Amino acid sequence: MTATVTTPRVGSRNSGIRRGEAAAGWVFVLPVILILGLFLLIPVLMALWVSFSDWSGRGSPLSGTVNFVGLENYAAVTTGGGLAERDFGISLRNIAWYVLLVVPLQTALSLFLAVLVNRAVLRGRGFFRTAFYFPSVTSSVAITILWLFLFSQTGVVNAVLAWIGISGPNWFQEPSGIVHNALAGVGITTGPEALTQTDVLGVSLWEWLAGPSVALSAFILMAVFTTSGTFMLLFIAALQNVGVELGEASMMDGANGWQRFWHITLPQLRPTIFTVVTLGLIGGWQVFDQIYTGTEGGPAKTTVTPAYLSYEAAFTRQEWGEGSAIAFLLFLIIIFFTLIQRWALRERGVSKRRAARYEVKGGRS
Amino acid sequence: MSRRLSGQIFLYALLVILAIIYIFPFLVQVATSFKTDSEAASNALSLFPQTVTFAAYETLFSRSDFPLWFANSTIVTIAVTLGRVFFVSLAGYALARLHFRGRGAIFALVVGVMAVPAVVLLIPKFLVLNQIGIYDTYAAMILPLLVDAAGVFIMKNFFESIPVSVEEQARIDGAGAFRVFWSVVLPMARPALITIIILSFQGSWNELSHFIVATQSPELTTLTKGVASLASGQLSQGTQYPIKLAAALIMTIPVAVMFFVFQKRIMNTTEGAVKG
Numbered sequence: 001m002t003a004t005v006t007t008p009r010v011g012s013r014n015s016g017i018r019r020g021e022a023a024a025g026w027v028f029v030l031p032v033i034l035i036l037g038l039f040l041l042i043p044v045l046m047a048l049w050v051s052f053s054d055w056s057g058r059g060s061p062l063s064g065t066v067n068f069v070g071l072e073n074y075a076a077v078t079t080g081g082g083l084a085e086r087d088f089g090i091s092l093r094n095i096a097w098y099v100l101l102v103v104p105l106q107t108a109l110s111l112f113l114a115v116l117v118n119r120a121v122l123r124g125r126g127f128f129r130t131a132f133y134f135p136s137v138t139s140s141v142a143i144t145i146l147w148l149f150l151f152s153q154t155g156v157v158n159a160v161l162a163w164i165g166i167s168g169p170n171w172f173q174e175p176s177g178i179v180h181n182a183l184a185g186v187g188i189t190t191g192p193e194a195l196t197q198t199d200v201l202g203v204s205l206w207e208w209l210a211g212p213s214v215a216l217s218a219f220i221l222m223a224v225f226t227t228s229g230t231f232m233l234l235f236i237a238a239l240q241n242v243g244v245e246l247g248e249a250s251m252m253d254g255a256n257g258w259q260r261f262w263h264i265t266l267p268q269l270r271p272t273i274f275t276v277v278t279l280g281l282i283g284g285w286q287v288f289d290q291i292y293t294g295t296e297g298g299p300a301k302t303t304v305t306p307a308y309l310s311y312e313a314a315f316t317r318q319e320w321g322e323g324s325a326i327a328f329l330l331f332l333i334i335i336f337f338t339l340i341q342r343w344a345l346r347e348r349g350v351s352k353r354r355a356a357r358y359e360v361k362g363g364r365s
Numbered sequence: 366m367s368r369r370l371s372g373q374i375f376l377y378a379l380l381v382i383l384a385i386i387y388i389f390p391f392l393v394q395v396a397t398s399f400k401t402d403s404e405a406a407s408n409a410l411s412l413f414p415q416t417v418t419f420a421a422y423e424t425l426f427s428r429s430d431f432p433l434w435f436a437n438s439t440i441v442t443i444a445v446t447l448g449r450v451f452f453v454s455l456a457g458y459a460l461a462r463l464h465f466r467g468r469g470a471i472f473a474l475v476v477g478v479m480a481v482p483a484v485v486l487l488i489p490k491f492l493v494l495n496q497i498g499i500y501d502t503y504a505a506m507i508l509p510l511l512v513d514a515a516g517v518f519i520m521k522n523f524f525e526s527i528p529v530s531v532e533e534q535a536r537i538d539g540a541g542a543f544r545v546f547w548s549v550v551l552p553m554a555r556p557a558l559i560t561i562i563i564l565s566f567q568g569s570w571n572e573l574s575h576f577i578v579a580t581q582s583p584e585l586t587t588l589t590k591g592v593a594s595l596a597s598g599q600l601s602q603g604t605q606y607p608i609k610l611a612a613a614l615i616m617t618i619p620v621a622v623m624f625f626v627f628q629k630r631i632m633n634t635t636e637g638a639v640k641g
Contacts, residue, residue: 020541020542021463021464021465021542022463022464022465022466023465024459024463024465024541024542024543025459025463025464025465025468025542026459026465026467028455028456028458028463028542028543028546029455029456029459029460029471030460031452031455031456031511031512032452032453032455032456032512032517033471033474035452035508035509035512036474036475036478036510036512038480038493038497038508038509038512039486039490039493039508039509040478040486042493043486043489043490043492043493044481044485045490046489046492046493047485047486047489050488050489059604060492060496061489078491089542103392110557112410113383116379116380117375117380119376122380126628126629127384128380128383128384130383130625130628131383131387132383132384132385132387133624134388134391134621134624135387135390137567137617137620137621137623138571138613138617138620138621139570139571139573139588139589139616139617139620140571140573140586141571141573141589141592141593141596141613141616142592142613142616143594143613144596145592145595145609145610145612145613146390146391146394146610146613147398148596148609149393149394149405149409149606149609149610150390150393150409152409152604152606154407154409155409156389156410159409159410160410172390196443199481206521208379225387229387237427243392251442282482284495285482285561286482286483286484286486288483288573289573289574289589289593292573292574292577293573293592293593293596293597294596296597306484307482307484310484310485310488311484311487311488311574311577314487314488315487315488315578320488321439323488324488324489327482327484327485327487327488328485330482330484330485331481331482334482336484336544357378
């Protein structure tokens, strides 16, 4: 019925071949909005309310018997001075080390794998891609069980370590931090007073700097193992979109492989790197399944993550307000890092200093 | 020339070592599931059991709820995948191509929702499910998973990469928005759709935390919940790695099959459509 219109692009919103689009658009997005609203937005608002309330888990949190307690729940986990604060501090310590190690490792490894298998001349690249991607398809529950076995006292990892004369630890039972262990290796077993006497969130700075425990390190390796394949696929897709013309032109100019990668390919991969780092951060901060399946926070709470702590506070200890408060603090942290990351990788106008590098210089060709 | 050759050898050696690191754990897993408990502990590295035993599998299938868990995971996964592919591509298309007021806001909402940690939702999710009276039902397991913000994002990006010219002809011929979507654009989106199918199949089959808070009945236990409880020793005394690894292995098979079936297409998601 709109076939006679011949000027499609211009014209007002409700004329031409754009007629009816608004209605269709809303109908198309309606299911998504309804489901996201009902199972994401409303729950978030309810959780927000619960985090400011003294709801005990009985009845509806919206009923009249539930009181508004302000920031009490938040205070309990951040300044309370009690076990709740210390647990929260420990969980933050754990997850900070986890993210600090996992995100760079998984990003670098997945990019490295993608570059390796993206070569057109490579034989068997389907096989290699499959091999690297396969761990990503398995569930975190299944892979955690496999990991518990591989890293057990008599497991594969320790058997391999035994070849080179190392007697491996009972990984998932070992609460000592790897930085502390390394320091102990050079004879330092107690920290300076400045570190041991200063507490942040009920955890001394010396403990903050302990590094991930041996148990948490096994989880870190697992995360890198299971995510590198997925992110490799994202990088492969991006690499295939990188224009070859620019690379060929620079090859003519005598740029070597590394220069081409660093100056031509990598800048074009920026959006993908952004995606990978952001997804890595978001995923890293919320580790839950592995802890639930594997260690339940042990040994000595060194694998407690904020996500697990939040679940445990609410569902096990019935401290719903506290659990929700932890969840929201976690939420804020994730948003904070996502924003920082977005800012750091934003599309910048080319700076003068940078632009100068590309200007044609009189003396050199 | 020889430098080039040694470079090639180095590349392949590196790839082979990496591949072994990625594959070996699964080979050990298969082997261990056929070992006796004592051999699993005493000889973790061997890929060939000295005494092959099917005891682990027998226990799982005849003396546990494992088959029930499997059935539940299958039901939920199929329902979620079908629904998600449809809803997510509809929304992705609308956000990429249809002009309507509020489109930007909706997209911002979808992206914003991606940042909401799933764990923030654990606590109140079961409340909402309770409130609307579907707690501890299949609906509670399926409905919240029907939509996935990342999927909307992927589909939107894909539709934006298709040149507008493809749809214009259909539009000029008078096709409505849904018809253009269904008959023109969706068939072109096959690579992206397969990505979504894989992601939702994988995602719902492997989902754990949502099922923990959406259900409590043993009859609604999924593989992830059931097998996680195995890990903490519900069925087995002590370590009993063969049973646990067998359970984890069987749980991996459907997603692995799915992956191998669609493998070629996953690896080539950027091909297709119009080029140049």
